[in-house]
Amino acid sequence: MSKVVRGVKKGVKKVGKAVKKNWKPIVGVGLAAFTGGLAIGGLGAFQSAVATNGLWSTVGSTMWAGVTGTAGTFGLGSGASGTFAAGAGMQGATLMTGAGAQAIGLATQAVGPPTSAAGLSSAGVGTYTGPGSSFMGGGGSLFGGGATTRGGQMVPNAVGPSGPGGSAPARGGAGGMGLLGNMATAALPALITAGGAYYMAKGEEEDQKQDVWGVSHKNPQNVYSQNFANPYAGYFDPDGNSMGLMDMPGHARYTGGWT
Amino acid sequence: MNPMDPMMQEPAMQEPMMEEPMMEEPMMEGGRDLIDYGDDELLAEISDGISDYIHGEARDHVSTELAQSGEDLADTIAAIAYQIMTQTSEQVAEMSPDMVTFDVLIPLATETIDYLIEMADAVGAPIPNEDDLRGDAFVKMIEIHMAKVGDDPEQLQIAQEMLAEMMESGDIEAAEQYVNDRIKREGGDPAKTQMLAEQMMAQPRQDPLAQGVQQGLMDQEMMA
Numbered sequence: 001m002s003k004v005v006r007g008v009k010k011g012v013k014k015v016g017k018a019v020k021k022n023w024k025p026i027v028g029v030g031l032a033a034f035t036g037g038l039a040i041g042g043l044g045a046f047q048s049a050v051a052t053n054g055l056w057s058t059v060g061s062t063m064w065a066g067v068t069g070t071a072g073t074f075g076l077g078s079g080a081s082g083t084f085a086a087g088a089g090m091q092g093a094t095l096m097t098g099a100g101a102q103a104i105g106l107a108t109q110a111v112g113p114p115t116s117a118a119g120l121s122s123a124g125v126g127t128y129t130g131p132g133s134s135f136m137g138g139g140g141s142l143f144g145g146g147a148t149t150r151g152g153q154m155v156p157n158a159v160g161p162s163g164p165g166g167s168a169p170a171r172g173g174a175g176g177m178g179l180l181g182n183m184a185t186a187a188l189p190a191l192i193t194a195g196g197a198y199y200m201a202k203g204e205e206e207d208q209k210q211d212v213w214g215v216s217h218k219n220p221q222n223v224y225s226q227n228f229a230n231p232y233a234g235y236f237d238p239d240g241n242s243m244g245l246m247d248m249p250g251h252a253r254y255t256g257g258w259t
Numbered sequence: 260m261n262p263m264d265p266m267m268q269e270p271a272m273q274e275p276m277m278e279e280p281m282m283e284e285p286m287m288e289g290g291r292d293l294i295d296y297g298d299d300e301l302l303a304e305i306s307d308g309i310s311d312y313i314h315g316e317a318r319d320h321v322s323t324e325l326a327q328s329g330e331d332l333a334d335t336i337a338a339i340a341y342q343i344m345t346q347t348s349e350q351v352a353e354m355s356p357d358m359v360t361f362d363v364l365i366p367l368a369t370e371t372i373d374y375l376i377e378m379a380d381a382v383g384a385p386i387p388n389e390d391d392l393r394g395d396a397f398v399k400m401i402e403i404h405m406a407k408v409g410d411d412p413e414q415l416q417i418a419q420e421m422l423a424e425m426m427e428s429g430d431i432e433a434a435e436q437y438v439n440d441r442i443k444r445e446g447g448d449p450a451k452t453q454m455l456a457e458q459m460m461a462q463p464r465q466d467p468l469a470q471g472v473q474q475g476l477m478d479q480e481m482m483a
Binding site for chain 2: 024030037058
């Protein structure tokens with residue numbers, strides 16, 4: 001792929017407003033579904049629900065979780081999204097505050113410990129009552145050794161999903177499984193947030209440099225080595241040539257073979 | 260008084276200092292030409308680059324994929340758009356790490372999907388409803404992104420901040436209507452959305468690694 005960015009010097013902020021009007025609802029859905037994805041149990045749960053209930057019913061549920069959880073995190077009032085419940089004819093439209101939001105918040109935090117590789121994690125909603133379960137509390141010790149605390153957030157020392165060497169071989173094992181299989185490669189860190197304090201602490205995002213779409217701002221030159229840990233970006237070779245959609249495990253016509 | 264005496268001459272009125280307009284001359288930094296863009300120009304510049312790529316270098320490959328995608332058109336568009344966005348973000352990170360944010364990439368993703376829908380239309384791919392296709396492709400792209408980033412808290416934070424902004428501005432209401440409309444047309448019941456969400460949250464959370472291991476074992480059994 002030739003350079004689509006010919007040279008940029010200046011960073012921009014708040015260009016979310018640059019989304020065209022006809023795209024705004026869809027972008028809102030996407031963001032809410034993304035944030036709610038954790039609350040409903042991750043991509044695996046999402047895809048199981050799609051198989052049972054259809055794509056948009058599942059998206060709606062994920063969105064409900066995302067909107068409610070975000071409102072809980074940011075302390076937004078019930079006005080902004082009350083129509084979601086009201087429009088859907090839900091009972092008790094006060095989704096944005098109180099127990100509902102807190103329950104979502106707890107669910108979001110309750111990622112199972114990464115030690116349960118051989119079986120199912122049982123860390124469902126509300127099952128963890130240790131020191132890390134406080135919404136505003138810091139830390140806890142869900143991960144035990146190998147975990148570090150960062151602003152109330154538990155981060156395992158393991159290499160992240162875009163880090164070097166991040167389990168690319170699992171792609172082979174994911175053959176035919178599509179996106180679900182890629183979770184095995186993507187979500188190894190099983191990060192956990194111990195509360196809204198983390199988000200509050202990181203509130204001054206103006207100078208924050210973030211990693212998005214798997215590209216690290218910290219080491220942008222190293223993008224290609226990172227791509228080996230990235231099942232999708234990996235389909236570009238270091239010269240930027242696309243290796244073809246048919247080679248993508250997530251693609252409907254994936255036939256199995258990129259090694 | 261000698262008017263020719265330079266000491267007696269009135270000091271010449273100094274013209275106010277005019278700031279020379281900044282010339283957009285390329286600045287060399289690390290061997291690359293860097294240009295100082297404004298926000299809109301910047302997005303337009305990158306968007307043009309993506310358009311050039313789709314309609315130029317990648318045209319044959321992309322148009323073939325789109326033409327052959329049939330009912331999987333949204334999947335194909337999402338996959339192509341995600342590849343392009345991944346590549347774009349890498350290039351942006353190389354040039355200006357500050358810019359690699361959802362704020363920048365989301366508008367570009369929407370533009371990219373629009374370019375691909377235009378091309379799909381041009382190659383005769385069936386598009387019953389363009390807006391539905393936009394929604395399907397974007398949600399599937401988010402799904403791919405979820406698969407890639409897993410539980411990354413930084414990603415979650417950025418998305419939550421943007422979502423909070425949309426909630427405060429009231430933009431989220433249109434999103435809710437959009438979803439409810441899609442659920443109804445899918446044959447579902449929007450009123451069950453909350454119940455379904457609660458059901459999903461009540462289920463034991465499965466560790467992604469465990470999922471992968473389980474699926475691998477199942478695949479092995481099937482092959483055996």
